[in-house]
Amino acid sequence: MILSRITLSPFAGIPHLDLNFTDGLNVILGANEAGKSTVFHSLYHVIFTEAKLTPGRFKKLMNRFIPLGGGDTIAVELEFKHKNADHFLKRKWGPAAEAQLKLPNGNIISDESTIAEYLETCLSASEGTYRAVLMTQQTGLTATLEALKKEHLETVKSLGDILKTAVLETDGVSIEKFKDQLETQFNDYFSHWDPLKNYPDGGRGIEKPWKKQVGKILQAYYDKESVRAAFEKAFQIEEAIDRANQNIAETKKAKDDIQRYVAANKKAADDAQERKILLAQIENVGKDLAEYKKINRDWPVRENTLQDLKRKLPEIEKEVEELKQKKTQAEQVEKNRKNVEKYNAVSSRKKHVNDAEKNLKSAQVLTEEDLSAIDGAFKQLSLLKTELEAGKLSVVFEAKTSVIISVTKDLEEPREESLKPGGSQSFEAGGRIKLDHPDWGMEVTSGEGDFADLVQKIDAADKALDNLLKKHCVGSLEEAKKIHRAYETCRRTLKTAQDNLETDLGDTSFEELESSIKDVAELPGAEPTADVVEKLVNAQHQLDKINSDLTQQQKVLDEYRQKYKDPDSLLMTMTDSIQKANELNKNLDALSPMPDGIEDVDAFIEAYKQKQEELTRLNEALKELEIERAGIRPPDQSAEELQEQLDELNDVFDIVLRKGRAILRVREVADELSGHLDQQAFLGLKSDIERFISNMTDHRYEEIKIDKSIPTGFVRSDGNVIETDLLSTGTLDVLGLALRLSMANYFLKEPEAFLVMDDPFVDMDPGRQSNAANLLKEYSKTKQLIVFTCHPAHAELMGGNRVVID
Amino acid sequence: MFLRIFCTSDLHLGMKFANYPDHIRESLVEARFKTLESLVEKANREKCDLFIVAGDLFDRISVAKGDIARAAQTLGEFQGHLVIVLPGNHDYIEPDKTNLWTYFDDHSGDRTLVIREKRVFSLASYNLDINLYPGPCHAKHSSENAIGWIRDVEKDDSVKHHIGIAHGSLEGFSPDFDKTYYPMTVDNLLGCGLDVWFLGHTHMQYPITPGTMDHIFYAGTSEPDGFGCSHEGKAWIVDIDGAKNIAAGSISTGTFRFLHNHIEVRTMDDIEALKTRYGDSDFKKTLLKLKIKGRLPEDAYNSLTTAREKIEKQVFFLHWDDSLITREITPTDINKMFSKDSFPHTLLMALSRKEEDFEALQEAYELINEVRK
Numbered sequence A: 001m002i003l004s005r006i007t008l009s010p011f012a013g014i015p016h017l018d019l020n021f022t023d024g025l026n027v028i029l030g031a032n033e034a035g036k037s038t039v040f041h042s043l044y045h046v047i048f049t050e051a052k053l054t055p056g057r058f059k060k061l062m063n064r065f066i067p068l069g070g071g072d073t074i075a076v077e078l079e080f081k082h083k084n085a086d087h088f089l090k091r092k093w094g095p096a097a098e099a100q101l102k103l104p105n106g107n108i109i110s111d112e113s114t115i116a117e118y119l120e121t122c123l124s125a126s127e128g129t130y131r132a133v134l135m136t137q138q139t140g141l142t143a144t145l146e147a148l149k150k151e152h153l154e155t156v157k158s159l160g161d162i163l164k165t166a167v168l169e170t171d172g173v174s175i176e177k178f179k180d181q182l183e184t185q186f187n188d189y190f191s192h193w194d195p196l197k198n199y200p201d202g203g204r205g206i207e208k209p210w211k212k213q214v215g216k217i218l219q220a221y222y223d224k225e226s227v228r229a230a231f232e233k234a235f236q237i238e239e240a241i242d243r244a245n246q247n248i249a250e251t252k253k254a255k256d257d258i259q260r261y262v263a264a265n266k267k268a269a270d271d272a273q274e275r276k277i278l279l280a281q282i283e284n285v286g287k288d289l290a291e292y293k294k295i296n297r298d299w300p301v302r303e304n305t306l307q308d309l310k311r312k313l314p315e316i317e318k319e320v321e322e323l324k325q326k327k328t329q330a331e332q333v334e335k336n337r338k339n340v341e342k343y344n345a346v347s348s349r350k351k352h353v354n355d356a357e358k359n360l361k362s363a364q365v366l367t368e369e370d371l372s373a374i375d376g377a378f379k380q381l382s383l384l385k386t387e388l389e390a391g392k393l394s395v396v397f398e399a400k401t402s403v404i405i406s407v408t409k410d411l412e413e414p415r416e417e418s419l420k421p422g423g424s425q426s427f428e429a430g431g432r433i434k435l436d437h438p439d440w441g442m443e444v445t446s447g448e449g450d451f452a453d454l455v456q457k458i459d460a461a462d463k464a465l466d467n468l469l470k471k472h473c474v475g476s477l478e479e480a481k482k483i484h485r486a487y488e489t490c491r492r493t494l495k496t497a498q499d500n501l502e503t504d505l506g507d508t509s510f511e512e513l514e515s516s517i518k519d520v521a522e523l524p525g526a527e528p529t530a531d532v533v534e535k536l537v538n539a540q541h542q543l544d545k546i547n548s549d550l551t552q553q554q555k556v557l558d559e560y561r562q563k564y565k566d567p568d569s570l571l572m573t574m575t576d577s578i579q580k581a582n583e584l585n586k587n588l589d590a591l592s593p594m595p596d597g598i599e600d601v602d603a604f605i606e607a608y609k610q611k612q613e614e615l616t617r618l619n620e621a622l623k624e625l626e627i628e629r630a631g632i633r634p635p636d637q638s639a640e641e642l643q644e645q646l647d648e649l650n651d652v653f654d655i656v657l658r659k660g661r662a663i664l665r666v667r668e669v670a671d672e673l674s675g676h677l678d679q680q681a682f683l684g685l686k687s688d689i690e691r692f693i694s695n696m697t698d699h700r701y702e703e704i705k706i707d708k709s710i711p712t713g714f715v716r717s718d719g720n721v722i723e724t725d726l727l728s729t730g731t732l733d734v735l736g737l738a739l740r741l742s743m744a745n746y747f748l749k750e751p752e753a754f755l756v757m758d759d760p761f762v763d764m765d766p767g768r769q770s771n772a773a774n775l776l777k778e779y780s781k782t783k784q785l786i787v788f789t790c791h792p793a794h795a796e797l798m799g800g801n802r803v804v805i806d
Numbered sequence B: 001m002f003l004r005i006f007c008t009s010d011l012h013l014g015m016k017f018a019n020y021p022d023h024i025r026e027s028l029v030e031a032r033f034k035t036l037e038s039l040v041e042k043a044n045r046e047k048c049d050l051f052i053v054a055g056d057l058f059d060r061i062s063v064a065k066g067d068i069a070r071a072a073q074t075l076g077e078f079q080g081h082l083v084i085v086l087p088g089n090h091d092y093i094e095p096d097k098t099n100l101w102t103y104f105d106d107h108s109g110d111r112t113l114v115i116r117e118k119r120v121f122s123l124a125s126y127n128l129d130i131n132l133y134p135g136p137c138h139a140k141h142s143s144e145n146a147i148g149w150i151r152d153v154e155k156d157d158s159v160k161h162h163i164g165i166a167h168g169s170l171e172g173f174s175p176d177f178d179k180t181y182y183p184m185t186v187d188n189l190l191g192c193g194l195d196v197w198f199l200g201h202t203h204m205q206y207p208i209t210p211g212t213m214d215h216i217f218y219a220g221t222s223e224p225d226g227f228g229c230s231h232e233g234k235a236w237i238v239d240i241d242g243a244k245n246i247a248a249g250s251i252s253t254g255t256f257r258f259l260h261n262h263i264e265v266r267t268m269d270d271i272e273a274l275k276t277r278y279g280d281s282d283f284k285k286t287l288l289k290l291k292i293k294g295r296l297p298e299d300a301y302n303s304l305t306t307a308r309e310k311i312e313k314q315v316f317f318l319h320w321d322d323s324l325i326t327r328e329i330t331p332t333d334i335n336k337m338f339s340k341d342s343f344p345h346t347l348l349m350a351l352s353r354k355e356e357d358f359e360a361l362q363e364a365y366e367l368i369n370e371v372r373k
Helices: A036-048 A055-067 A112-120 A127-134 A139-150 A159-168 A175-188 A218-265 A266-362 A368-388 A450-469 A477-505 A510-516 A529-564 A567-589 A601-630 A640-677 A684-696 A729-747 A764-779 A794-798 B022-045 B065-077 B100-106 B186-190 B268-277 B281-285 B298-302 B304-314 B329-338 B343-352 B355-372
Strands: A002-008 A018-022 A025-030 A074-082 A085-093 A097-102 A393-398 A403-409 A415-419 A424-429 A432-436 A441-446 A699-709 A712-714 A756-760 A784-789 A801-805 B003-008 B050-053 B081-083 B112-114 B132-136 B160-165 B196-200 B216-218 B232-238 B246-252 B257-264 B287-295 B317-327
Touching: A002 A784, A018 A801, A025 A036, A025 A794, A025 B232, A036 A055, A036 A074, A036 A085, A036 A127, A036 A756, A036 A784, A055 A085, A055 B298, A055 B343, A074 A112, A085 A112, A085 A601, A097 A112, A127 A729, A127 A756, A127 B329, A139 A432, A159 A175, A159 A640, A175 A218, A175 A640, A175 B343, A218 A266, A218 A601, A266 A477, A266 A510, A266 A529, A266 A601, A368 A450, A368 A477, A368 B216, A393 A432, A393 A441, A403 A424, A424 A432, A424 A441, A477 A510, A529 A567, A640 B343, A684 A729, A729 A764, A756 B268, A764 A784, A764 A794, A784 A794, A784 B050, A801 B186, B022 B232, B022 B246, B065 B100, B100 B112, B132 B287, B186 B216, B196 B232, B268 B287, B268 B298, B268 B304, B281 B287, B287 B298, B287 B304, B287 B343, B298 B304, B317 B355, B329 B343, B343 B355
Parallel strands: A025 A784, A025 A801, A756 A784, B003 B050, B050 B081, B081 B112, B132 B160, B160 B196, B196 B216, B257 B287, B287 B317
Antiparallel strands: A002 A018, A002 A074, A074 A085, A085 A097, A393 A424, A403 A415, A403 A432, A432 A441, A699 A712, B003 B232, B232 B246
């Protein structure tokens, strides 16, 4: 941005003023109070202060520029170039506030934020940079340099440090002071508070609190924890009181219940022992009386029964005798009947024996031994034949001419074989092969044994077998076996029939049996034995019972007489007992009644005793509980009220902790930034500064000498260091101006930029003023420079476009 | 017989208000007694027959004797037939002990009846055709309500009115998450077969808009006691006619109100609105807990103190919490205020990059301004 023209209409004490600027150097000359400062402020505000302000901001920022002569509106117009094109900016503050930016293309922007955004693109630096460096009286920079004079800053070791400090503290904020202040704040909040554990240092809670250097967080923590402890204590006390009251109420209720019982049943308990004795007596009398009544009823009954039994006894004895006779008779009839039945059965058996004997006699006899002999002969013959066939002979017969031969193998019949010339035939046999031809004969036998002897044995065996078969008139072994089986069957049948007969007869012979049934006669009217026996058993049982009853009744009656003499005497005894029972019951009725539902006196006495003991125990317990309750002091504030306080203190703690954490975070970020701020970044300024100083000192000084943190002198071009009072005001201004121009170079990278300065060399000696003026003229070739001064001589030195304010 | 009943509860006389400044605390403590006096005066003006305190007349069992005597004497000023005081869970009856109610009795007239037992009280001797069925509290906490005995009690038909009085929470209405404040349900209450129930414990009035079918009434506290109790003080005047028709009228009572407001502010206009929000004279007796939050532009932020001072004058007591208010500091603001590459510029820019650093940004800004002064 290059400024072309500014119009104040009105602004502060100036009703109307137009000022024109050119590229390069502009010197605004005006006496003190002529309005230079007003122009300076109007320039600043027209660029940076929006027209529509809240009342508060208007009051703070613009109120002092309200025209003294009247009116409530102030207005400034600014013409400027950006990218070599003309722009027009107008701002009016007050009730009729408005802002307007006219662009080169004729468009007009009225929206403040759009205007601000546009202006930002026109300006080479931010508002803050302009306010601190590019449009400021040099106080900020000078203050930094003054500080070097007053304070021995350990961190400032070189010109780089100075420059770094100059840039970092451009806004008048001392980093050291900031850090000190931050540390103070941090300590205010975090003293004795461990941010990592989020708990008091050393774990010292309210039970062992820190007394000194208690930070805000710790204090808020102690405050809330104290109330929390009070709340918990109050809650516990309230619960303890509740429990104590509950115990007392329950104990009291139990005590009252028992007390009522004990009181209500005291007389009954007192009478209980006597009741117990009376009840025992009444029970005994009752038992006696019951006995008397029973005997009284029983005695005549027994007498009658005894007489009745005595009357029945002869009849039943007679009946038993008669039944015994009938029984003997019936048993004889039964015996006869059984003998007849046995005889009939045995006769049948005897007939079976006779038949079997007949069959056996008619059967062909072939015994076991006979059969064994036949079987043995048969086996002998078979053995010999097997022996004959057991050898192995093989004969091959080859015929030269046609021939018919007879071939006999072993005992087989001969057979003929016909062979053609050249043909051959093999023959196999056990012990012999015999070949016969009408012209010749040949016999081949095996060398094992004598074949002829064997044949002879076979013939002998065959004859022996044949003889045996003929002897027993059978044709074969199979037939012999069949006849043998028939013979054996007949023999076994006879044996079985004989055994059956013998069994049925037992010890008796058939003849004896036959003889015993010859004289049996029928007994008319005889009852079956079983019926007679049953009647006899019943009659005998009846007889036994009557005898037993008679004995028993007599015994009881004897006892009655022994105890009570006679029924009349018994009646008298009974009457005495009834009177006694009445008397005892009367005494019992006079006693206090037992509790409802209780019958057992002993149980009542025991229960009453236990209730009395329980009452004593509960009275003691109640006293102890009341003492315990009296020892609990109710809380001064209820748990609910303390809970409300605790909620509020929790909120306070959260607020303080959050604030503390914010400070902690600032510290972290500030520390991180300090570590990253590299002074090398600013060393580019050093050559600028030294060049400017060299120019302002006629090239007498080429460098700045730094001793520790203090610039102690300028290094001359010949290398000698001139120990000057470097920090005299005039020298300081040289350094300040050099620093200012260097920083302007640092911030204003684009050529279309302006720099505003106010009396830059007021305290310099004339020689340096001239050099400084030359320096500014030189500088204004690269940037638009607007210099305010009240010194015509300085204006004269600088030249440029002079603007005079009257 | 027409019956007019005045019902209040939860006066919590003797509450200490320890977390308030002295002059506020004294006013709050005194206000509760003044409210009781005004309740009795109101009941007298309305010619009520019966004055019921449904529990927690006192804040705790260890109330100062002077306060007990003063309460007893104040209730003695009631000109109707009878004052019935039910011990609640804060001023419960301690069994078999000389306690606040013994002392209260010593200073009460003949027409004040403290209910100590769970039994039917015939009020015939006070010329009231009423049988009273109370559920007095015998401890601060109880998971069982005190009205369980009433359901099976035979109701005497010769008596006109059967009135229940109890103290505890009501399911669905009262906050009692652990069920430790004598919890009751509507079924519990209606199942007792009484004409009407007067309840205490919950500080809010119930029902909110009574109808002819309502038979359960919470008076609510007649003098609010904290920021958890943001409604006005209330009491009931209940008429019961010969046909047992019920007409309940809610009356506003009490001196102070507690208001807990959370307000978000973003602009100067919001701050201006805040300044006038509590301007009505009604707020002169309001204790205001004002929690404001938001990020404010510079001028609005700077006017917070003025706003606070103004509101402090408008209300009885102001608990001001602006801990969640921060100055709105944007990168544009930082560029306007600080020179590029300067320490403040660098620091604030670094803190402005992360949203979660907004409080740190605020702290840093204030520290920078302090150092720059």
